[in-house]
Amino acid sequence: MVDETKALRKKSLLTPVNIISGIILVAGLYATIIRFTQGLGAVTALSDYNPWGIWIWFKLVAITLAGAGYTTCAAVYVFGMKRYHSAVRPAVLIGLLGYTLFAVSLVYDLGRPYRLPYPFFVSQGTTSVLFEIGLCVAFYLIVLYLEFSPAGLEWLGFRKIRNIAVKATMALTMFGIILSTLHQSSLGALYLSAPSKLHPLWYSGYLPIYFFITSIYGGLAMVIFVFWLSERYLPDNIGHAYQEEKTGVVLGFAKAISMVLVGYFFIRIFGISTANSWHHLFSSWGVLFLIEMLVGILLPAILFAIGAREKNITLIRWTAVLTILGIIYNKFFISTYAFNWQLSPVDRYFPSGLEVILTLFMITVGVVAFRVITSLMPVFFEHKDYPSSH
Amino acid sequence: MSISRRRFLKWAGAANLALIPGKSAIAASNRHFEGYPQGGGVLFDSTLCIGCRKCEKGCNEVNDFPAPVKPFDDLSVLDERRRTGNTAFTVVNRYKTSDGSDTTAYRKIQCNHCLEPACAAVCFVKAFNKTPTGAVEYDASVCVGCRYCMMACPFDVPTFEYNEAFNPRVQKCTLCQPRLEEGLLPGCVEICPTDALIFGERKKLLKIARNRIENHPDQYIDHIYGEHEMGGTSWLYLSGVPFKELGMKEDLGIKPALEFTSGALSAVPIVIGLWPVLLLGMYGVSKRLDKEALEEQDEAIKVSLENAAEEAAKKLETALNKADKAKKREIETAVKKALAEAESPQEGNEES
Numbered sequence: 001m002v003d004e005t006k007a008l009r010k011k012s013l014l015t016p017v018n019i020i021s022g023i024i025l026v027a028g029l030y031a032t033i034i035r036f037t038q039g040l041g042a043v044t045a046l047s048d049y050n051p052w053g054i055w056i057w058f059k060l061v062a063i064t065l066a067g068a069g070y071t072t073c074a075a076v077y078v079f080g081m082k083r084y085h086s087a088v089r090p091a092v093l094i095g096l097l098g099y100t101l102f103a104v105s106l107v108y109d110l111g112r113p114y115r116l117p118y119p120f121f122v123s124q125g126t127t128s129v130l131f132e133i134g135l136c137v138a139f140y141l142i143v144l145y146l147e148f149s150p151a152g153l154e155w156l157g158f159r160k161i162r163n164i165a166v167k168a169t170m171a172l173t174m175f176g177i178i179l180s181t182l183h184q185s186s187l188g189a190l191y192l193s194a195p196s197k198l199h200p201l202w203y204s205g206y207l208p209i210y211f212f213i214t215s216i217y218g219g220l221a222m223v224i225f226v227f228w229l230s231e232r233y234l235p236d237n238i239g240h241a242y243q244e245e246k247t248g249v250v251l252g253f254a255k256a257i258s259m260v261l262v263g264y265f266f267i268r269i270f271g272i273s274t275a276n277s278w279h280h281l282f283s284s285w286g287v288l289f290l291i292e293m294l295v296g297i298l299l300p301a302i303l304f305a306i307g308a309r310e311k312n313i314t315l316i317r318w319t320a321v322l323t324i325l326g327i328i329y330n331k332f333f334i335s336t337y338a339f340n341w342q343l344s345p346v347d348r349y350f351p352s353g354l355e356v357i358l359t360l361f362m363i364t365v366g367v368v369a370f371r372v373i374t375s376l377m378p379v380f381f382e383h384k385d386y387p388s389s390h
Numbered sequence: 391m392s393i394s395r396r397r398f399l400k401w402a403g404a405a406n407l408a409l410i411p412g413k414s415a416i417a418a419s420n421r422h423f424e425g426y427p428q429g430g431g432v433l434f435d436s437t438l439c440i441g442c443r444k445c446e447k448g449c450n451e452v453n454d455f456p457a458p459v460k461p462f463d464d465l466s467v468l469d470e471r472r473r474t475g476n477t478a479f480t481v482v483n484r485y486k487t488s489d490g491s492d493t494t495a496y497r498k499i500q501c502n503h504c505l506e507p508a509c510a511a512v513c514f515v516k517a518f519n520k521t522p523t524g525a526v527e528y529d530a531s532v533c534v535g536c537r538y539c540m541m542a543c544p545f546d547v548p549t550f551e552y553n554e555a556f557n558p559r560v561q562k563c564t565l566c567q568p569r570l571e572e573g574l575l576p577g578c579v580e581i582c583p584t585d586a587l588i589f590g591e592r593k594k595l596l597k598i599a600r601n602r603i604e605n606h607p608d609q610y611i612d613h614i615y616g617e618h619e620m621g622g623t624s625w626l627y628l629s630g631v632p633f634k635e636l637g638m639k640e641d642l643g644i645k646p647a648l649e650f651t652s653g654a655l656s657a658v659p660i661v662i663g664l665w666p667v668l669l670l671g672m673y674g675v676s677k678r679l680d681k682e683a684l685e686e687q688d689e690a691i692k693v694s695l696e697n698a699a700e701e702a703a704k705k706l707e708t709a710l711n712k713a714d715k716a717k718k719r720e721i722e723t724a725v726k727k728a729l730a731e732a733e734s735p736q737e738g739n740e741e742s
């Protein structure tokens with residue numbers, strides 16, 4: 001495996017993808033220096049009206065898609081879908097990177113990042129949704145690292161600790177599901193405290209439930225999507241067991257997502273009718289909302305169902321992309337575009353170039369980390385000393 | 391006792407303001423909070439405001455802010471749509487109104503010192519406190535700079551020092567809490583030449599406001615803005631034109647921000663209590679199914695070991711067909727393994 005890794009590196013050093021990633025990384029480092037020496041004002045277009053921008057958008061999407069970790073663990077360990085076992089490690093890695101990037105991005109976003117421990121150790125704002133999110137995310141990050149630790153320990157050759165870590169799998173899974181339920185939904189609750197600011201078509205008392213459901217199907221769709229990319233671009237990192245089980249994973253997940261999406265579609269409609277926001281549908285906002293509902297939710301639900309029945313892997317994979325785009329679209333409206341919708345256009349938010357660059361920077365860091373880790377550690381393949389055990 | 395009439399008016403019903411204790415602030419909590427009975431507030435009467443910007447000047451002075459680019463007697467800035475800023479805790483804007491008699495009206499903007507402030511409810515380090523004087527205080531020494539308070543404030547009041555690289559603070563009107571503790575009036579109230587601003591106990595201000603509306607129903611909109619908005623605010627407003635025309639939100643409702651999120655937060659113990667039970671139940675079921683599958687597998691192995699003959703192969707095949715596809719592979723490998731072991735029994739240590 002090591003030789004293959006080396007070969008891969010030699011082969012792929014100057015590809016267009018690598019060059020673009022390199023440029024983004026350099027630009028991102030430059031923006032990072034400015035951010036931490038000259039303040040938020042120097043890199044962002046944030047204002048007193050718009051204190052949260054696309055970095056929050058990125059964070060919402062990252063956490064939602066990082067739901068890959070807990071949903072896959074739940075499927076395999078709790079719902080007993082043992083045949084998807086080879087999907088667990090890559091899915092946990094997606095979760096781990098998503099949450100890590102969330103934390104890193106938070107350091108950029110906070111005015112005084114060095115005070116990040118304050119809510120836990122100095123002054124606990126227990127009425128705050130953000131407090132709960134902080135607590136849960138902190139714990140879940142630990143859980144994710146523990147869940148992933150066997151891969152790292154196998155790589156390093158620490159057999160004994162690795163065996164202990166493996167034994168904790170079930171407990172960690174349970175803990176992870178509880179923590180995820182709490183903070184995934186609380187991310188939606190963040191926006192509950194500003195009912196007058198978020199457009200009624202996106203504001204709903206059910207936002208916490210919406211966010212939780214989104215993380216279930218978003219996480220599963222992310223697994224399909226990332227596995228696809230990995231098979232295509234990182235074939236050398238992929239081992240035997242995974243190759244055998246992957247079709248089952250894709251079909252099984254497609255079926256599950258399809259059902260969740262149908263439910264979600266109706267809950268969203270239910271939310272509109274309980275808030276009685278129907279009249280908003282007949283405005284330009286209504287059109288944007290319907291695009292999300294029909295193209296981002298209903299269409300993927302149908303396509304996943306067809307794909308699963310006809311065992312059409314290609315269709316399922318493209319549908320996963322559509323689903324993820326639907327989520328990005330939804331979070332875009334909640335975090336920026338439909339927020340402060342009543343504000344006069346001159347006061348609205350439009351991101352700065354450096355904000356965009358730093359967002360791309362985060363994504364690139366995530367992709368590079370995924371590549372490196374999957375090539376070094378037994379993620380998609382099995383370590384020769386621990387066959388068919390993870 | 392040389393209190394002038396004006397001065398007396400400004401101190402509307404101020405007799406017991408001396409009772410206002412100093413710093414014993416209480417934190418926001420999940421219980422219902424009616425506001426401090428003797429809490430102070432300010433009544434702004436838009437019909438009396440002449441747009442002179444004196445209050446902006448007073449605020450600037452008591453807070454030791456740098457002088458603005460355009461001096462306070464330059465009234466041309468009234469035509470801009472301004473908002474609060476890091477060095478301007480209050481601004482006055484002029485609004486065109488639809489009402490025939492008067493074509494413009496003014497509004498002073500600053501923190502409304504909500505009774506149950508959204509900023510305090512959402513802050514994850516409790517940087518905001520509603521104090522017994524009525525002021526909503528901000529404590530920069532714990533603030534992390536997440537700006538959730540700004541997201542949540544329904545009146546778009548707090549501002550942020552975006553250009554501070556290391557210790558940016560949130561900024562907003564203090565209700566001149568330090569001056570109140572000395573028995574002084576808020577800077578803006580003291581300087582106002584027309585009594586458009588009066589300071590006093592909130593309860594008494596409400597009475598005064600009601601009286602004005604009753605005595606001059608033709609001059610006032612029959613609504614005291616801030617009496618109930620978002621659970622009520624310490625800063626109250628009277629107007630001769632609909633509040634919407636003064637750029638004030640009319641869709642806020644009367645529930646304080648806390649109530650919108652308390653439902654979600656109270657779900658936390660339910661999830662923590664219920665989820666493990668449900669998950670373990672689910673795990674139990676899947677374990678049982680697993681066991682059945684395992685038994686099926688064992689059966690197949692036994693059969694194939696007992697008779698090496700064709701008959702057994704046939705049985706095995708039917709067993710395999712019965713099992714669903716995914717299990718098929720599992721069974722096959724298990725059978726192979728078992729057969730291999732059967733052939734060389736002494737090698738049978740298969741630690742995986």
Ligand code: SF4
Binds near residue numbers: 507544547
């Ligand atoms: S107006 Fe805004 S900043 Fe002032 S107390 Fe109310 S919520 Fe807080």
Ligand code: SF4
Binds near residue numbers: 513515540
């Ligand atoms: S910016 Fe400061 S005061 Fe505002 S919510 Fe965050 S920690 Fe609290």
Ligand code: SF4
Binds near residue numbers: 452563564566576579
């Ligand atoms: S109360 Fe004090 S801080 Fe607030 S606007 Fe008036 S002068 Fe400024």
